[in-house]
Amino acid sequence: ANSDNASATELGFKAVAVSAANQVVVPEGYSAQAFLPWGTPITGSYPAFRADASNSGEDQEQQIGMHHDGMHFFPIDQKAGGSSSTEGLLVMNHEYINQGALHPDGPTSADANGGVRPEDEVRKEIAAHGVSVVHIRQDSQGTWDVVFGSPFNRRITGGTEMDIRGPVRGYEKLITRFSPDATETRGTLNNCSMGPTPWGTYLTAEENWHGYFANSAGTQPREQARHGVGSSSRYDWELADNGADAYVRFDITPGAGNADEDYRNEANTFGYMVEIDPFTPESKPQKRTALGRFGHEGVIFAPVKEGQPVVCYSGDDSRFEYIYKFVSSQPYSAATAGGYLLDKGTLYVARFNEDGSGDWLALSLEDADFAAKVAAAEGTTVGEVAFDGFANQADVLLNTRLAADIAGATPMDRPEWGAVDPNTGEVYFTLTNNSQRTEEQTNAANPLAENRTGHIIRWAEENDDHAAVAFNWDIFVFAGEQGTETVVDGNTVVSLSDDNIFNSPDGLWFDYNGRLWIQTDGSDDAPYQNNMMLAANPVTREIKRFFVGPQGCEVTGVVTTPDVKTMFVNIQHPAADWPFGTEGDHPRDAAVIVTRDDGGVIGA
Numbered sequence: 001a002n003s004d005n006a007s008a009t010e011l012g013f014k015a016v017a018v019s020a021a022n023q024v025v026v027p028e029g030y031s032a033q034a035f036l037p038w039g040t041p042i043t044g045s046y047p048a049f050r051a052d053a054s055n056s057g058e059d060q061e062q063q064i065g066m067h068h069d070g071m072h073f074f075p076i077d078q079k080a081g082g083s084s085s086t087e088g089l090l091v092m093n094h095e096y097i098n099q100g101a102l103h104p105d106g107p108t109s110a111d112a113n114g115g116v117r118p119e120d121e122v123r124k125e126i127a128a129h130g131v132s133v134v135h136i137r138q139d140s141q142g143t144w145d146v147v148f149g150s151p152f153n154r155r156i157t158g159g160t161e162m163d164i165r166g167p168v169r170g171y172e173k174l175i176t177r178f179s180p181d182a183t184e185t186r187g188t189l190n191n192c193s194m195g196p197t198p199w200g201t202y203l204t205a206e207e208n209w210h211g212y213f214a215n216s217a218g219t220q221p222r223e224q225a226r227h228g229v230g231s232s233s234r235y236d237w238e239l240a241d242n243g244a245d246a247y248v249r250f251d252i253t254p255g256a257g258n259a260d261e262d263y264r265n266e267a268n269t270f271g272y273m274v275e276i277d278p279f280t281p282e283s284k285p286q287k288r289t290a291l292g293r294f295g296h297e298g299v300i301f302a303p304v305k306e307g308q309p310v311v312c313y314s315g316d317d318s319r320f321e322y323i324y325k326f327v328s329s330q331p332y333s334a335a336t337a338g339g340y341l342l343d344k345g346t347l348y349v350a351r352f353n354e355d356g357s358g359d360w361l362a363l364s365l366e367d368a369d370f371a372a373k374v375a376a377a378e379g380t381t382v383g384e385v386a387f388d389g390f391a392n393q394a395d396v397l398l399n400t401r402l403a404a405d406i407a408g409a410t411p412m413d414r415p416e417w418g419a420v421d422p423n424t425g426e427v428y429f430t431l432t433n434n435s436q437r438t439e440e441q442t443n444a445a446n447p448l449a450e451n452r453t454g455h456i457i458r459w460a461e462e463n464d465d466h467a468a469v470a471f472n473w474d475i476f477v478f479a480g481e482q483g484t485e486t487v488v489d490g491n492t493v494v495s496l497s498d499d500n501i502f503n504s505p506d507g508l509w510f511d512y513n514g515r516l517w518i519q520t521d522g523s524d525d526a527p528y529q530n531n532m533m534l535a536a537n538p539v540t541r542e543i544k545r546f547f548v549g550p551q552g553c554e555v556t557g558v559v560t561t562p563d564v565k566t567m568f569v570n571i572q573h574p575a576a577d578w579p580f581g582t583e584g585d586h587p588r589d590a591a592v593i594v595t596r597d598d599g600g601v602i603g604a
C-alpha cells in the first residue's frame with residue numbers, strides 16, 4: 001500500500017467507550033436512527049405491523065423478516081453504470097427468528113397441543129426467514145423511506161421456489177417428491193451473510209440449515225451426519241397441523257410423512273449459496289452448487305478483470321471447519337457476465353502452512369492430487385465417516401466438508417465473514433472463536449488453545465493473482481482484553497486498549513475507500529459489554545471502536561451508499577424492547593442508519 005492509501009484509510013473520529021446501555025452509541029458528530037425494523041410492510045397490501053405480534057403468516061410474507069444479518073445497497077442506477085447514493089435497493093438477510101417474540105404469547109408447543117403446531121404459526125415462522133429486497137429513497141430532508149408500491153419490493157422466504165444449478169443439479173440424492181428430477185427446491189434458510197456479485201446480483205448464504213430438519217432414524221447418511229442433523233428440528237415445522245407437504249418435508253426420516261414418497265433428500269437441497277437478482281422481481285432464485293455445500297457464512301468476490309476467471313471466497317462457520325475459494329472455468333466479460341459463471345469451475349480449500357505460506361487444494365475428481373487422496377482414503381474412516389468413495393463430482397460437492405477433510409485442509413477457528421482490500425487485493429477473514437481447540441490442535445494460523453476471543457487472518461495471493469493456487473498469510477489482529485498483543489517478526493504491531501478491546505469478530509467489510517469495518521458477536525460481559533463495530537486502518541493496523549449496539553444483540557451486516565456518507569448497520573436479536581421502548585417482550589431486529597452531522601464521509 002502506498003501513502004495515498006494510508007491517508008484515505010485514516011480514522012478521523014474519536015473512539016467511543018464500551019457500553020452496556022440499551023441503545024446504539026456512535027462517535028461525537030454522528031447520528032444513528034433505527035430503520036426497517038422487523039414487521040415493516042414492504043409489499044403486497046402493505047399490512048401494518050401490530051406491536052402485539054398478532055400479524056398473520058400472510059402478513060409476514062409482505063413484511064420485513066426477523067434477525068437481520070448481511071445486507072447490500074445496490075444503487076438504483078447501477079445497471080446503467082450509475083452510483084446513486086440517494087436511492088437504491090437495500091437487500092438484507094433474515095437469519096433466524098426469536099420464536100417467542102414472533103407470536104403474541106410465544107409459540108404453541110407441539111407437546112402441549114396434541115403433537116401438532118398451528119399451521120399459521122409455522123407459516124409465519126417460515127415467512128420471517130429469508131431475504132428482503134427493499135426499494136429505498138432519501139428525501140430532500142435527508143430522510144430514508146421505503147418506496148411504496150415499487151415493483152422491486154419483494155420477500156423471498158423459507159418457502160420460495162428455487163432452482164438447483166451447477167454440478168449437483170439433477171443428482172439423484174436431491175430427488176424429492178416436490179422435484180422428481182432434482183432440479184428445484186423450496187426456500188432458503190438461516191441466511192447469515194451474503195456477497196454482491198460483479199454483475200449486480202446478490203448471493204445469500206445458507207449457514208445452519210441442518211437445524212431445520214428432523215431425522216429420527218438410528219443412523220444418518222454422511223451428507224447429514226457431517227453437519228449434525230438432529231432427531232428433532234429447531235422449530236418443529238414438520239408438525240404443522242394441516243399436514244401439508246410444504247411443512248412435512250422438514251421430517252427427513254426415511255419412511256416418514258404422509259406422502260407416497262418421503263423427504264429423505266430434502267436437506268440435500270440446502271447448504272448452498274443462493275443467487276437473487278434484485279433488479280428482476282420475477283426472477284427465480286438459483287442455488288449455485290459449484291460453490292460447495294457446507295455451513296456457508298457468506299461470500300466475497302475478488303475484483304474482476306476482463307478475460308480472467310471470476311474468483312470468490314467463502315467460510316464454513318463451525319469449529320474446525322474450512323475456508324474455500326471458487327475459480328470459474330469461464331472468463332469474466334463485463335458485456336455478458338451472469339450467474340452462469342458460477343456453475344462451472346473449481347472449488348478449492350485452504351491449507352495454511354506453518355511457515356506463513358498457504359496452498360489452495362482442489363476438490364475435483366479431475367485433479368490428480370485430489371483423486372489420489374480419495375483413492376487412498378477409500379475403505380478408511382475419515383473423521384467419523386466410513387469412507388467408501390465419491391460417486392461423481394456432484395457427490396464431492398454434496399459432501400464438501402468430507403472432501404476437504406480428505407484433501408488435508410487446515411481446520412480453522414470458525415471462519416465467518418471475508419473481505420477483500422480494494423487497495424491491495426489482500427483477503428481478510430474473521431475467525432470468531434473456538435473454545436474447543438486443544439493445545440495439541442493448535443497450528444500457526446490458529447495458534448490459541450481455547451480461543452475464546454478470536455482473531456482476523458489475512459493473505460495475499462501469489463503474484464496478486466486471485467486464481468493462484470498459493471498464497472502468503474499473516475494474522476492481522478488478535479482480539480481480546482486490554483493489552484492483548486499482535487506480534488509480527490518480534491514487533492508488537494497492535495496492543496489493544498480501552499479504545500478497541502473487542503471479542504469474537506464476525507461481520508467484516510471494506511468500504512469503498514478501504515477502511516475495514518469489524519463487527520462482533522461475542523461475550524457481552526465485562527470488559528467488552530454490548531457487541532460493537534470497530535473501524536481499522538489496514539495499512540497501520542490502527543483500530544478504533546465506532547459503534548456499540550443495544551443490549552443482547554450482535555452487530556452484523558454493514559454497507560454504505562457509494563459516497564460512503566450513509567451507512568446501514570444491522571442489529572440482530574436485540575433484547576428487551578429495543579428500538580422503540582414500548583412493545584414489551586417483542587423487541588424488533590432493525591437496521592440502523594448512521595450519518596455524519598456535517599454530511600461527511602463515514603469514518604474519515
Ligand code: FEO
Nearest residue numbers: 192207297317416
Ligand atoms: Fe450466522 Fe456464523 O454467523
Ligand code: CA
Nearest residue numbers: 095521554572
Ligand atoms: Ca447470528
Ligand code: CA
Nearest residue numbers: 192416506507
Ligand atoms: Ca455471522
Ligand code: CA
Nearest residue numbers: 416432506521
Ligand atoms: Ca457469529
